[in-house]
Amino acid sequence: MMYRTTLNNRINALANNYIYINQDEISHSLICPICLDPLIDPQTHVLCNNSFCNRCIRKLRYCPCCRATIMELNDLIVTSDIIRNTLDELQIQCNICKHILCRGDFDNHIRNDCLQLSLITSEEENNSNTNEKYLEKHLSNLYCRIRKLEDGLYESKKVILTFLFVLSIIGIIILLNTILLYIIHLTISGLFTIKLPLFIQAIQKFLFDFLQ
Known part of the structure; x- marks a missing residue:
């Protein structure tokens, strides 16, 4: 695909890569009044019947020969087959x-028959194939590195999840111990609060009886 695109671009760039034989002898009727070269894809102005290259006349808003304004595309028509065949x-x-x-x-020559262009494009095709192989190898290595990174990330994720799980278990144990100690504290405090007055009264009675 890359090679085919390169070839088409080169062919398009070389579309008019030629010189005319005995250009000075070419009839004036076949010369574009704008670029002064033989007509290419000629269009004829309907008012004055002068012909121009399509790419030349499309850039203007008026006819350079009769000075009439070119308002619409209908002001230009395709030049006769006789002139086109002569060109x-x-x-x-x-x-x-x-x-x-x-x-x-010439177009068929450039695409199929031009020996020098064939040699150039063959070399480009070889270079393109080499570049494609290098790119495939590079992408393959990159894919392997990505897989290794994904595997490493997965292992790291497992370690982190295990660590968080252990921390949560430790936290639960600490919380349960805290609750248990609080319950024991409340129990001891309650018993001490209830029994202490009775214990004091018993000691006071014992001392009173002993002293009498």
Whole structure:
């Protein structure tokens, strides 16, 4: 996928990567009045019948020849097939492999026949495959590291939960001991409060009888 995207981008970038053979001899009717190069995807203005490159005339709001305002897309029509066919038959030379061919065959040439481009894209494909293998290896190592971290985190979680459980048990035991001691204290205090007056009275009676 990465290689295919790179190839398509390169082909699009090289769409007009050629020079014309005997450009000075090309008919004036095939030249765009705006860029002064042979027409590409020509459009004709309906008012003055002058033709322009589609990308050139779309940037303007008026016709550079008759100065009429281009208000709507209907003001431009596709140039006749005769002119388009004549443009396709213009002789060009590929800037990549220096092959001479008709302009209408250039797109197919770039995609299928250009030897130099094939060598370049083959090298890019090899580099792309190497990069993909490296990326797969890197992702595999990263996945292993993540698994190790997850395992370590799970073990740490178990230790923490065990520690919290032990603390809760100790806390419960301390609480129960505190409650038990409090109950014992209340019991002893209650007994002491009840028996002490009787004990004092018994001692007083014993001393009184002994002294008499």
